[in-house]
Amino acid sequence: MRTLSRRHFLAASSAIALFIRSDKPVWAEDKPQAGGTLSVILQPEPVTLSPTNNMAQPTQTVAGNIFDGLVYYDFDLKPQPCLATSWDLARDGKTVTFHLRHGVKWHDGKPFTSADVKWSLENIWKTIHPRNKALFENVSAVETPDDFTVVLKFSKPSLPIFSVLNGVGAPILPRHLYEGTDILGSPYNNKPVGTGAFVFKEWKRGEYVLLERNPDYWDSGKPYLDRILFRIIPDPAARAAAVEKGEIQYAPFNAIPLRDVERFSQLPNVKIDRRGYDWISPLLYLDFNVENQYLKHQRVRQALAHAIDRNAMARIVWFGFGKPAISPVPSAVATFHDSTVPQYAFDPKKAEALLDEAGFKRGADGTRFAITHDYLPYGDDYRRTAEFIKQALHKIGVEVTIRSQDTAAFIKRIYGDRDFDLSLSWNSAFPDPQIGVVRAYWSGWLGTQTPWTNGSGYRNAEVDGLIQAAAVEGNPEARVADFKRFQQIVLTELPTLPLLEMQFFSVHAANLRDIVSQGDQTYSTLKNAWFDGKAKG
Amino acid sequence: MRRYLRRSLWQIGIVVLGIATINFFLLHLAPGDAAEVMAGESGAATAEYMAALRQQFGIDQPLYLQFLRYVGHLLTLDLGYSFREGMPVAELMRQRLPATLLLMGSSTALAVSLGCVLGFMAARRAGKIADTVISTLALLFYATPVFWVGVMLVMVFSVALDWLPIGGMTSIEAGYRGWALAGDVARHLVLPAVTLGLFYLAIYTRLVRASMLEVYHLDFVRTARAKGVRPWRIATRHVLRNALLPVVTTLGVQLSSILGGAVLVETVFSWPGLGRLAFEALFHRDLALLLGILFCSSLVVVFVNLAVDLIYTLLDPRIELS
Numbered sequence: 001m002r003t004l005s006r007r008h009f010l011a012a013s014s015a016i017a018l019f020i021r022s023d024k025p026v027w028a029e030d031k032p033q034a035g036g037t038l039s040v041i042l043q044p045e046p047v048t049l050s051p052t053n054n055m056a057q058p059t060q061t062v063a064g065n066i067f068d069g070l071v072y073y074d075f076d077l078k079p080q081p082c083l084a085t086s087w088d089l090a091r092d093g094k095t096v097t098f099h100l101r102h103g104v105k106w107h108d109g110k111p112f113t114s115a116d117v118k119w120s121l122e123n124i125w126k127t128i129h130p131r132n133k134a135l136f137e138n139v140s141a142v143e144t145p146d147d148f149t150v151v152l153k154f155s156k157p158s159l160p161i162f163s164v165l166n167g168v169g170a171p172i173l174p175r176h177l178y179e180g181t182d183i184l185g186s187p188y189n190n191k192p193v194g195t196g197a198f199v200f201k202e203w204k205r206g207e208y209v210l211l212e213r214n215p216d217y218w219d220s221g222k223p224y225l226d227r228i229l230f231r232i233i234p235d236p237a238a239r240a241a242a243v244e245k246g247e248i249q250y251a252p253f254n255a256i257p258l259r260d261v262e263r264f265s266q267l268p269n270v271k272i273d274r275r276g277y278d279w280i281s282p283l284l285y286l287d288f289n290v291e292n293q294y295l296k297h298q299r300v301r302q303a304l305a306h307a308i309d310r311n312a313m314a315r316i317v318w319f320g321f322g323k324p325a326i327s328p329v330p331s332a333v334a335t336f337h338d339s340t341v342p343q344y345a346f347d348p349k350k351a352e353a354l355l356d357e358a359g360f361k362r363g364a365d366g367t368r369f370a371i372t373h374d375y376l377p378y379g380d381d382y383r384r385t386a387e388f389i390k391q392a393l394h395k396i397g398v399e400v401t402i403r404s405q406d407t408a409a410f411i412k413r414i415y416g417d418r419d420f421d422l423s424l425s426w427n428s429a430f431p432d433p434q435i436g437v438v439r440a441y442w443s444g445w446l447g448t449q450t451p452w453t454n455g456s457g458y459r460n461a462e463v464d465g466l467i468q469a470a471a472v473e474g475n476p477e478a479r480v481a482d483f484k485r486f487q488q489i490v491l492t493e494l495p496t497l498p499l500l501e502m503q504f505f506s507v508h509a510a511n512l513r514d515i516v517s518q519g520d521q522t523y524s525t526l527k528n529a530w531f532d533g534k535a536k537g
Numbered sequence: 538m539r540r541y542l543r544r545s546l547w548q549i550g551i552v553v554l555g556i557a558t559i560n561f562f563l564l565h566l567a568p569g570d571a572a573e574v575m576a577g578e579s580g581a582a583t584a585e586y587m588a589a590l591r592q593q594f595g596i597d598q599p600l601y602l603q604f605l606r607y608v609g610h611l612l613t614l615d616l617g618y619s620f621r622e623g624m625p626v627a628e629l630m631r632q633r634l635p636a637t638l639l640l641m642g643s644s645t646a647l648a649v650s651l652g653c654v655l656g657f658m659a660a661r662r663a664g665k666i667a668d669t670v671i672s673t674l675a676l677l678f679y680a681t682p683v684f685w686v687g688v689m690l691v692m693v694f695s696v697a698l699d700w701l702p703i704g705g706m707t708s709i710e711a712g713y714r715g716w717a718l719a720g721d722v723a724r725h726l727v728l729p730a731v732t733l734g735l736f737y738l739a740i741y742t743r744l745v746r747a748s749m750l751e752v753y754h755l756d757f758v759r760t761a762r763a764k765g766v767r768p769w770r771i772a773t774r775h776v777l778r779n780a781l782l783p784v785v786t787t788l789g790v791q792l793s794s795i796l797g798g799a800v801l802v803e804t805v806f807s808w809p810g811l812g813r814l815a816f817e818a819l820f821h822r823d824l825a826l827l828l829g830i831l832f833c834s835s836l837v838v839v840f841v842n843l844a845v846d847l848i849y850t851l852l853d854p855r856i857e858l859s
Binding site for chain 2: 048184
């Protein structure tokens, strides 16, 4: 009885879904309509709302609506004008000029000028920003000939900066509120004043962050929504229920459990969207601790790679939300991705042969050796990946003990104490390998105990040289060549095994339109989004 | 009496300071610090960024200096500052206190009142069908995990029937004021209060039933029966009143956990209470915040215990404070 009614229900709902998708409803108009409150899931609760000192996703998701950047990124990850209307790069790559938009105001009414950009670069991008320091440290001078022109002088070229100039990548703060104060401790970090399409209204801890439409926004007519309400809903089942019921109309960053997605895709009132994550290019990887007595052997690392069926991992563990990765530079980062790198197809026999060659034969009990595995404690999906790896390695005679801990203990164990053998994690590659990828391979980080740096403990002088050369290379082709050589080496020596190019997804109400309109959407503004027909709220 | 109180307060001071000291060193045994958590969440860091965070949080100082500063703050009734949240600890707690008191108050009131009634009815009809039904229900509520009950109630009353909101404390987007706001909060309160209340309800029901049955066997009840007191009067006047002591004890224990006891329910219903705040502070290694919450919790525990002792003397004149 129960199965029957359930099946009927599913059949009926998919019929409705088909109907809606095949024939555009008559009331659907393509002209955006103004009005409405958009409720969005924000998970976990952000630490701060200032994009300068925290790179965590919830902070960036909110801040992207409050702060505009010099540019935004389209679906091809090409910079498009935002606060900067145009820019020129000198032939030697050492001078960059930005022409700023006129008539832009901070939310407190003060005009936005080149002085704000100069101050932000000198006091944030070059110093405390966790990602940008390396990209902007070669800026030798910032000139502001007038209120709407900024000229950056580089001692050496730094081409990757053109991939981080959006609102959260290179955040511009109001100089008049921050200058001369303690930036990390400023009260404005929790009540931000930006130039974006939405104005910060209220943050009630543990409940919500409320933004309101900026009536003086420079892009006239936008935004269409009256308000954005970011709601903090810690329980995954409650999040799924809120989306299903329509209390929430937009849920980015895998806010509902993967196992619910299949069912949600059948619901007539919601849609699943995989776009808008291109700028961050997330990648799941496995770090081998190269100081481990077994894992220090290149053949052992290659054997372990051959033992893991990444297609099955993508299909079973990640419900198809990911595809096997062959390089730490994801295929979406097309300019730099090298598809000719050594690949490690699923081949347990070859894995066993490699381990035999390396001298680790199966013992009397069938075991070759035992190692530990720590996984990033970001939820079920990571734990199940660890279990998948444990089973895969068991088949070639390697016994794995999975260890669980919370985030603080995980970070300290991997990057502080270095007391691990295998570690599972993910990172954002970003459109230029300089930003998100090389961090994991450069030996200069070793010994600094800095999170999210060289986790494997890998040291290779040629790789270090390539990384440093590419950072200051002014010729784009030469940079591509450097990074391709880099990929060839690190995929031969394999200190880190790229597992999956992860595919994040958003769930949104079917009547919410233009929710994804740019390549960096999920870290950017919802100024183009609008409710079709009768807006909710 | 006055001497008792004076001595109690003096002991309370020592106990609370002892708890604070143990808390401080115990929490510092946890691996990882707040800067590592923040860098972990960011997915990017530099050595300079880590150093700046540690300096801002004050965790680059030697442990004994951090401890002296902590005790110094406590003695001036300053709970410290949460650098992670960018707010004084007292302010963070004050924001969450109304939600916590509302949830705990309503669920406790529901549990005690209904639990006493059900337990009373079950004891009066011990062994009969009513007793079996009540006892079975109580066992069921007692044994079912709280979070599961919460999710099921959401599925039935929020998603399927659409009578009540799924979570949160108010409908922010509606912008209610005054009585409309109170009604809105009440609607949001129903499911979490019932979920939490059902568990405690089971405890009180079983407790009242068991201790009433025990009292029924005592000599003075037999005497009362023998001299012809009516059963209802025996039950209310003689048995129930004597059976209330364990209820007061349990109520004391429950009220002691008021500041942190409802993590699961707060999580399932996105209720902005102190339990979630403490739970998250632990994961974030926000030790200033966590120590503040634990310190206040220890204050609540000792004062509730003191109050329970005083109530004992009211309920049972034979008990004296010495």
